[in-house]
Amino acid sequence: MTKKPFSYQEAVQEIEEIIIKLENEEIELDMLSENVKKASELILKCKGSLKNCEVEIEKIIKTIQTDKS
Numbered sequence: 109m110t111k112k113p114f115s116y117q118e119a120v121q122e123i124e125e126i127i128i129k130l131e132n133e134e135i136e137l138d139m140l141s142e143n144v145k146k147a148s149e150l151i152l153k154c155k156g157s158l159k160n161c162e163v164e165i166e167k168i169i170k171t172i173q174t175d176k177s
Contacts, residue, residue, distance in 0.1 A: 116157050119150040 126147045129135045135143050 119154050123147050123150050
């Protein structure tokens with residue numbers, strides 16, 4: 109079984125779906141903690157992805173600034 113690569117957009121969409129279900133009280137109590145845990149894991153992955161993107165952009169900007177000198 110191959111693991112599907114992480115998709116930021118899909119993760120955000122899944123987080124939004126969980127939030128909507130929570131707001132509408134559509135999640136059964138038995139599944140509440142599981143859904144909150146899943147949302148928490150997705151949020152952490154998204155934060156990591158954003159941080160990685162920020163680092164890469166900073167590297168690119170430094171390269172551009174260095175090349176101009």
